[in-house]
Amino acid sequence: MNIDEDTSAWLGCPTPLEMYKHQCAMLEDELTTAYQLLKKARANIAGLVQMNDLLATEKAAAESQLRSVSADLSRVHVQGSEMSKQIMSLKIIASQNEHLHIENQRLLLELSVLRGPRS
Known part of the structure; x- marks a missing residue:
């Protein structure tokens, strides 16, 4: 048996160039997928950011309304105390x-008793 014989072609093993091409194709697919995910993430x-801006605007409006209502409540509380x-x-x-x-009625009764019956 000759062990030095090249047997790589016997079993259909790819050549180094074919392996590099396959690796490049896999990397291109991964990059394409990563680019699509990145594009989706940027859109998200x-x-x-838009939702945050809207929420910040609504929060500011709610805080302003809260201050107004708190001032009204304080004013009404003072009026209620008064x-x-x-x-x-x-x-x-x-x-x-x-x-x-009651005291007047009691005194009138005493006075009528002191004066006696009217004739």
Whole structure:
């Protein structure tokens, strides 16, 4: 047996040039796929940037509205406190009025008892 004999052609093994061409074709396919993915990613990024801009604008508007509503709420709270003070004052006056009315009725009853029956 002669071991030095070239047997690569016997089994249909590719030549080094065929292997390089095949490797180049595979790299070209990978680059094409990578380019398509990169293009899609860039489009996604552009869409995300637009969404971010829109959200930032809406956030600024919502914050402005929140400040306005907070100011209104604070003003209404102050007015409510003032009205509560007035209501408490009126309740005190009403209580005093009721007390004076009861006292007046009691005094009228005592006076009518002291004067006696009217003829």
